[in-house]
Amino acid sequence: MKVSALTLTVAAMFASSVTAGPLAYAACQAGCATVVMACYTAGGATWGATLGATAPATIIGCNSAYASCQAVCASVALFAPTP
Numbered sequence: 001m002k003v004s005a006l007t008l009t010v011a012a013m014f015a016s017s018v019t020a021g022p023l024a025y026a027a028c029q030a031g032c033a034t035v036v037m038a039c040y041t042a043g044g045a046t047w048g049a050t051l052g053a054t055a056p057a058t059i060i061g062c063n064s065a066y067a068s069c070q071a072v073c074a075s076v077a078l079f080a081p082t083p
Helices: 005-014 022-043 057-079
Strands: none
């Protein structure tokens, strides 16, 4: 079957676009992890080895910033268009 240019044009008009940006999301998450590692190092702790209830205020601040960063990644980068 030979496909005409008109058929391709109509199909392209009705095709939905991809709105998930998995690469942007991964890059954003990597950035968040890099920042929280620097924050933990500056606070004198090891990431993942501090109990939340006994953590100093600086480490709790690192945790809060990390959670905020991840939330921004999820709300922005996942909806970025993928080329």
